[in-house]
Amino acid sequence: xxxxxxxISVLLLSVLLSVLVSAVLxxxxxxxxxxxxxxAIYFNQQFVKTxxxxxxxxxxxxxxxxxxxxxxxxxxxxxxNKGLHLYPQHYGAWYNLGNIYVEYxxxxxxxxxxxxxxxxxxxMMIARMNYGIIATEKLxxxxxxxxxxxxxxxxxxxxLEIPYVFNNRVSYKANRAIAYYNIGVTYRMxxxxxxxxxxxxxxxxxxxxxxxxxxxxxxxxxxxTQFNLGLAYHISGNYDEAGKCYCRAINIAPMSYEAHYNxxxxxxxxxxxxxxxxxxxxASTLITALDENSATQQYVAxxxxxxxxxxxxxxEYKKYLQxxxxxxxxxxxxxxxxxxxKIASKETKEDKKNDSITSTGINFVNGKIVATEELDKAMxxxxxxxxxxxxxxxxxxxxxxF
Numbered sequence: 214x215x216x217x218x219x220x221i222s223v224l225l226l227s228v229l230l231s232v233l234v235s236a237v238l239x240x241x242x243x244x245x246x247x248x249x250x251x252x253a254i255y256f257n258q259q260f261v262k263t264x265x266x267x268x269x270x271x272x273x274x275x276x277x278x279x280x281x282x283x284x285x286x287x288x289x290x291x292x293x294n295k296g297l298h299l300y301p302q303h304y305g306a307w308y309n310l311g312n313i314y315v316e317y318x319x320x321x322x323x324x325x326x327x328x329x330x331x332x333x334x335x336x337m338m339i340a341r342m343n344y345g346i347i348a349t350e351k352l353x354x355x356x357x358x359x360x361x362x363x364x365x366x367x368x369x370x371x372x373l374e375i376p377y378v379f380n381n382r383v384s385y386k387a388n389r390a391i392a393y394y395n396i397g398v399t400y401r402m403x404x405x406x407x408x409x410x411x412x413x414x415x416x417x418x419x420x421x422x423x424x425x426x427x428x429x430x431x432x433x434x435x436x437x438t439q440f441n442l443g444l445a446y447h448i449s450g451n452y453d454e455a456g457k458c459y460c461r462a463i464n465i466a467p468m469s470y471e472a473h474y475n476x477x478x479x480x481x482x483x484x485x486x487x488x489x490x491x492x493x494x495x496a497s498t499l500i501t502a503l504d505e506n507s508a509t510q511q512y513v514a515x516x517x518x519x520x521x522x523x524x525x526x527x528x529e530y531k532k533y534l535q536x537x538x539x540x541x542x543x544x545x546x547x548x549x550x551x552x553x554x555k556i557a558s559k560e561t562k563e564d565k566k567n568d569s570i571t572s573t574g575i576n577f578v579n580g581k582i583v584a585t586e587e588l589d590k591a592m593x594x595x596x597x598x599x600x601x602x603x604x605x606x607x608x609x610x611x612x613x614x615f
Contacts, residue, residue, distance in 0.1 A: 270300025286313050304334040320351045338388045341365050345395055355403045365392040386431050393428035394438050397421040401445055418449045436466040447479060453605045455479055460599035467597035470499035480601055486523040488601040493517045495596055
């Protein structure tokens with residue numbers, strides 16, 4: 214009898230325990246479902262709010278873009294800040310905001326804006342590029358600039374070329390060339406702050422030269438890179454390579470005065486005063502034509518006067534100048550006589566008018582008579598020549614342009 218009672222008790226206890234466990238599990242499940250529903254509602258509300266903020270933020274960014282296009286910078290800043298507060302992932306707005314801060318010379322704010330732009334879009338190379346340029350040229354933060362340029366070089370792209378549809382190979386190469394060029398500029402500027410430590414300066418100049426050369430491997434027709442490579446060689450004392458680079462820069466952009474000027478300074482240092490005079494004369498002509506600031510003109514004039522003084526102390530050059538003057542005078546007389554005969558032989562007034570215009574169009578370019586209508590072409594050819602290249606290499610072809 215006792216055994217039956219114990220058995221019944223155990224069974225009842227088991228049933229009760231089973232019911233209790235089931236009730237607890239049911240309650241827990243209900244609580245879990247309720248919690249899940251609450252979480253879903255919360256995140257759904259957050260998602261809806263996020264999407265609403267994003268839409269409103271993009272609207273403010275749109276208004277900022279319009280203000281930026283109209284050059285209303287204060288309004289653009291206000292709208293961009295409102296938009297980015299609601300939608301901070303808009304890297305385009307950060308980039309434009311950085312450009313505006315540069316205009317206001319608020320360089321630290323500009324760097325922050327650019328950093329946010331490539332934070333949200335790590336492949337935004339232009340933001341990294343601008344960051345590096347401002348860090349180098351305006352704040353002297355060379356290491357930060359080099360860090361961004363190196364990240365550009367390390368960024369891998371999936372290159373795709375579909376004829377007449379899409380091609381990112383060109384932009385990829387261009388970005389790499391510019392990055393190497395900016396690395397060169399940064400190291401050259403870093404050498405200027407080496408506190409008279411010549412060994413350190415040589416080290417930075419060597420790195421600048423290496424970067425410029427890598428840039429030229431990608432884009433050999435870059436005037437700025439050729440010129441700055443020449444400048445780095447010039448500072449480091451490698452005058453032969455400097456002269457070659459200046460001449461190549463002149464071949465690429467004949468009407469840019471910087472290479473003519475630096476080549477003149479280099480030739481003056483090497484004692485080639487006649488060639489130095491020719492180059493400084495070209496530089497002076499270009500600076501005057503471009504209406505450069507008076508300080509630049511004055512500095513060029515000082516160098517020109519020094520070169521002229523040395524030129525006129527050279528007896529051989531005096532003879533050369535005299536022969537040129539005699540030759541030009543003779544050619545002018547021949548040209549005038551020839552045109553007078555042509556004018557006399559014409560019968561119509563229109564022909565006389567045209568010939569009279571031609572007869573007055575006497576110009577000398579590099580010792581040669583050039584008609585007025587051919588003057589621009591002749592000047593371009595003359596400014597693009599670099600006869601002094603023979604001092605730096607025996608294998609130079611004056612028509613050899615990259």
